[in-house]
Amino acid sequence: MNDTICAISTALGIGAISIVRTTGKDAIKIVNTIFKGKDLNKVNSHTIHYGYIIDKEEIIDEVLVSVMKAPKTFTVEDVVEINCHGGIATTNRVLELLLKNGCRMAEPGEFTKRAFLNGRINLMEAESVMDLISGKTDKARKMAINGLRGSTFDLIHNLRQEILEVIASIEVNIDYPEYKDIEEKTLKSIKESVDKIKIKLTKIVKDSENGKIIKEGIKTVILGRPNVGKSSILNRLLDEEKAIVTDIEGTTRDIVEGQINIDGILFDIIDTAGIRKTNDIIEKQGVEKSLSFIENANLIIMVLNNNEKLTPEDQELLEKIKNKRYILVINKSDLARKIQLSDSLEKEAIKIDTLNKEGILPLIEKIKDLFNMEKLENSDLNYISNARQIALLKQALEVIPSIYNGLEQELPIDMIEIDLKEIYNLLGDVNGESYSDEIIDQLFSQFCLGK
Amino acid sequence: MDQYEIIVVGGGHAGCEASLAAARKHHKTLLITGNIKNIADMPCNPSIGGPAKGIVVREIDALGGEMGKNIDKAAIQVKMLNTKKGPAVQALRAQADKVTYPKEMLKTLQSQENLTILEAMVEDIIIEDKKVKGVVLENGTSILSDIVILTTGTYLKADILVGDRRYRSGPHDEKPSNFLSDKLKQLGFNIKRLKTGTPPRLDKKTIDFTKASMELGDKIGYTFSFENEPNYDVDKQEPCYLIYTNKRTHEIIKEHLNESSMYGGYVEGVGPRYCPSIEDKIVRFSDKERHQLFLEPESLYYDDIYLQGFSTSMPHYVQEQMIRSLPGLEHVRIVKYAYAIEYDAIDSKQLTQSLETKIIKGLYTAGQINGTSGYEEAACQGLIAGINASLNLEGKAPLILKRNEAYMGVLIDDLVTKGVIDPYRLLTSRAEYRLLLRHDNADIRLTQYGYDVGLIPEERYKKFKQKLKDIKNLTQELKNNKVTPKKTVNEYLANIGSAELKDGITLYDLLKRPEISFDKIQYFYPNKYSKEVYEQVEINIKYEGYILKANKEAEKMLALENIKIPENMNYDDIKNLASEALQKLKEIRPTTISQASRISGVNPADIAILIVYLKKEKFYE
Known part of the structure; x- marks a missing residue:
């Protein structure tokens, strides 16, 4: 881990300045060999220096170089950052020069890994940084930063404290059995505490799963019979002509995808082949694929044609999606009404007209509504979106029924306590307050340690 | 000059177990005590056992120790x-x-082969080249030995405190040891000052017991030792009595608070959190209107009553007022006043898991000198020190019990890994794998170890193996035997308040029902095993899920236990450790990652770094 690594730490092509960052014991020495300006070996820590990056005699770029010496840096090693001004090509040249002079290209997350291994950040923070690196939208980044600030940590920490209080009161009963003045912990009082713990834990899990969806993008599938206007809806949403729009049934054989960003939340939208009974082999594959998308979708936009009667295929699709999160859309509201719906479906359906540019707005409003985005916007984003953490939280939640079972069977309180301790330990693994070898395994896989 | 293989200094509960274990393992052993009359003395509470502690006594018995039998x-x-x-x-x-209790223990010691008892004070230890070579008595006589076990209790520079009075003395006005702790300090041990206390003793004849509620013994006979059968009359047990403090008591204490040694600022030592003095209780739990006190008989041979829960360091005249404010004690004669005692102890972090000191080879310590409190805590350390000192002489690896194997393991691991601030008392909450460390299965957990080290005789071992076999067989039989939903069966079940059967069910599964115990099963199944075998099997079946859970947790710990840290590890080579972790690791020098993870101040990130380092350096694959 003593070698010196480098990487471009800003998104390429975005913004006027790109930063090339290096860290490791030779960071200052290596940058100094390609820097024309002050002798960086002699400058103070946490100072910025103006000069040029040179390749032999050739000037590559006019730069500002920040020198930060160990240990007060992100990685706890020497860190040098080169602020380049010359666009993508020159930034890449600067990077190549560093590589030529003894730096190694950093692996994804390697700066964070060093920060963690050097004790600069805890595991939780490290995971948040990893999320930050792979976060796709601004909101996902915010969540990651929030994790960094430790509000997730506090959330779990407080719940653990609550559980610990119940555990402690049970233990007092055990260790001081003959002290009649100590309130005997009854199953009823334990149940009251567990009820509260369950509500909080459930909320954390739900919020976290929502958080995960937000981070990874909401998988949205547009579904419906051929020629009901699915592609038009996608195009309106994408605001560009990506899918083929035609009146010939079954034109969209391939799955057409696009991404839209509604109020900072990413939607991965998939336009499926129109679903109808077909013998055409290529189209048949498309249809099968569409059905499989239903399984994995977070949101289904089911499209019906205002101008046609409900078909058995429509009925079948409605049946298939009824347990999923879906929006029922009646397209072509400008045409004559022929469709007939049950009262409940009629009530929830929204009517749009894709020929009209404004016609798509009710759908967007509905999507916002469905994901409670107003609230998301204002909430403090206390989400735990890391897969390992969510898995642990769910595991903790799965212990709750065992507690209720024990309470119902009137098992001794010290047995109930075993389950409470399990939840306590699992939550400790989530926020890094307790130690478990699984964290280490996770670390080895995520940070590829142990070379 | 006299020479022994093992010398034990101190004849308390630790010293008795240590010297017996050593002598029973055929080593020529010398037990040195200041006063033979005080061997196995109980200077404080007149009881043995209790939560966690009672389980330890059974563990001592399973390993071949004496406390349970005594x-x-x-x-x-x-x-x-x-x-x-x-x-x-x-x-x-x-x-x-x-x-x-002491009389019987002394008999056992005196009839033990290879064991000599000497009445003397030890004032120095002979050390050569960081190895122990013997002891020097107060009169200047040297006695040689390659192993010395110090079990000096509260005698190191002991001071008795009553009010503003302080005088050098051991318990019962016995002679303290004035120089040994200075010697230990010179050798490099960190010496701590601890404090404990004992309540007053009252004359039974002057107590009005009608104002107290009687607390009787159980109507079922029990024994601590797995080898004994109950042979006392359950109806002829001595009663204890329960009373409460009152407003008046609390007023007296508050009024005179500054006259107590503790609150008058006369105490240097740290007192036990789990056994506070009555003035501590009144100050710390000021909202409580009353505190519980027990009146416990000390002996059948004299009339002293121990006032449990009322330890204090108030001056005598205040104690009189306090005590006489209690119900039934208005006219009581105080036989012995309460006092606090301060004494020197070593830093238990300077011990290895075998209880040998890290700085002096051949020197072991056990009991209150290590910062613990309680007879049982002392005895189990004495036993382990005695066993390990002997194994050391025999060139064998020490017996180190893990946290999932015994309360003794928890206690010793806590001592050497975490150290103590106040006198350490065992609590069930200190054991993470409590469900595995039951009083009923202490023999199953530890008899094998006791046999392997040579303290469990062949005959007892055979019986133990038979018990294991019976448990296995009974479990299998219950799995093989099914009951069907016949009318008579369902009538029986309805009769005992259990749900009727719809399908056939094995007896094993039937026993899982909370309302079905083994005696209920006997309707279907003949009684042919011992009570203890039924008990084991029933617990295993009834709590199967929880036991599995506890085992799983223990396995996690054991996996880390398997990652050994080399003895010569240079922590300074790991440059990325947090500085607090680095300092703690260097001080405690854990032997495994599991132990390292229990050190306070060593965080999960430090453990990760440690593992990465061990992997990198190929200490561990």
């Missing part, structure tokens, strides 16, 4: 505690006769 000879009231709770936390406690 208390069985001296019990005057026996109770199983926590019977309304699960099997894991139930524990025996006996009121001990303070005359019989």
Whole structure:
């Protein structure tokens, strides 16, 4: 881990300045060999220096170089950052020069890994940084930063404290059995505490799963019979002509995808082949694929044609999606009404007209509504979106029924306590307050340690 | 000059177990005590056992120690505690006769082969080249030995404190040891000052017991030792009595608070959090209107009553007022006043898991010198020190019990890994794998170890193996035997308040029902095993899910236990450790990652770094 690594730490092509960052014991020495300006070996820590990056005699770029010496840096090693001004090509040249002079290209997350291994950040923070690196939208980044600030940590920490209080009161009963003045912990009082713990834990899990969806993008599938206007809806949403729009049934054989960003939340939208009974082999594959998308979708936009009667295929699709999160859309509201719906479906359906540019707005409003985005916007984003953490939280939640079972069977309180301790330990693994070898395994896989 | 293989200094509960274990393992052993009359003395509470502690006594017995057998000879009231709770936390406690207990222990020691008892004070240890070579007595005589076990209790520079008075003395006005702790300090041990206290003793004849509520022993006979059968009359046990402090008591204490040694600022030592003095209780729990006190008989041979829960360091005249404010004690004669005692102890972090000191080879310590409190805590350390000192002489690896194997393992691991601030008392909450460390299965957990080290005789071992076999067979039989939903069966089940059967069910599964115990099963199944075998099998079946859970947790710990840290590890080479972790690791020098992870101040990130380092350096694959 003593070698010196480098990487471009800003998104390429975005913004006027790109930063090339290096860290490791030779960071200052290596940058100094390609820097024309002050002798960086002699400058103070946490100072910025103006000069040029040179390749032999050739000037590559006019730069500002920040020198930060160990240990007060992100990685706890020497860190040098080169602020380049010359666009993508020159930034890449600067990077190549560093590589030529003894730096190694950093692996994804390697700066964070060093920060963690050097004790600069805890595991939780490290995971948040990893999320930050792979976060796709601004909101996902915010969540990651929030994790960094430790509000997730506090959330779990407080719940653990609550559980610990119940555990402690049970233990007092055990260790001081003959002290009649100590309130005997009854199953009823334990149940009251567990009820509260369950509500909080459930909320954390739900919020976290929502958080995960937000981070990874909401998988949205547009579904419906051929020629009901699915592609038009996608195009309106994408605001560009990506899918083929035609009146010939079954034109969209391939799955057409696009991404839209509604109020900072990413939607991965998939336009499926129109679903109808077909013998055409290529189209048949498309249809099968569409059905499989239903399984994995977070949101289904089911499209019906205002101008046609409900078909058995429509009925079948409605049946298939009824347990999923879906929006029922009646397209072509400008045409004559022929469709007939049950009262409940009629009530929830929204009517749009894709020929009209404004016609798509009710759908967007509905999507916002469905994901409670107003609230998301204002909430403090206390989400735990890391897969390992969510898995642990769910595991903790799965212990709750065992507690209720024990309470119902009137098992001794010290047995109930075993389950409470399990939840306590699992939550400790989530926020890094307790130690478990699984964290280490996770670390080895995520940070590829142990070379 | 006299020479022994093992010398034990101190004849308290630790010293008795240590010297017996060593002598029983055929080593020529010398036990040196300041006063033979005080061997196995009980200077504080007249009882043995209780939550966690009672389980330790059974563990001592399973390993071949003496405490369980001895208390069985001296019990005057026996109770199983926590019977309304699960099997894991139930524990025996006996009121001990303070005359019989030491007398019986002395008999055992005196009839033990290879064991010599010497009445003398040890004032120096002979050290050569960081190895122990013997001891020097107060009169200047040297006695040689390659192993010395210090079990000096509260005698190192002991001071008795009563009010503003402080005078150098051991318990019962016995002579303290004035120079040994200075010698230990010179050798490089960190010496701490600890404090403990004992309540007053009252004259039974002057107490009005009608104002107290009687607390009787259990109507079922129990024994601590797995080898003994109950042979006392359950109806002729001595009673204890319960009373409460009152407003008047609290007023007196508050009024005179500054006259107590503790609050008058006369105490240097740190007192036990789990056994606070009455003035501590009043100050710390000021909202409580009353505190519980027990009146416990000390012996059948004299009339002293121990006032449990009322330890104090108030001056005598205040004690009189306090005590006489209590119900039934208005006219009581105080036989012995309460006092606090301060004494020197070593830093237990300077010990290895075998209880050998890290800085002097061949020197072991056990009991209160290591910062613990309690007879049982002392005895189990004495036993382990005695066993490990012997194994050391025999060139064998020490016996180190893990946290999932015994309370003793928890205690010693806590001592050497975490150290103590106040006198350490065992609590069930200190054991993470409590469900595995039950009083009923202490023999199953530890008899094999006791046999392997040579303290369990062949005959007892055979019986133990038979018990294991019976448990296995009974479990299998219950799995093989099915009951069907016949009319008679369902009538029987309805009769005992259990749900009727719809399909056939094995007896094993039937026993899982909370309302079905083994005696209910016997309707279907003939009784052919011992009570203990049924008990084991029933617990295993009833709490199967929880036991599995506990085992799984323990396995996690054991996996880390398997990652050994080399003895010569240079922590300074790992440059990325947090500085607090680095300092703690260097001080404690854990032997495994598991132990390292239990050190306070060593965080998960430090553990990760440590593992990465071990992997990198190929210490561990």
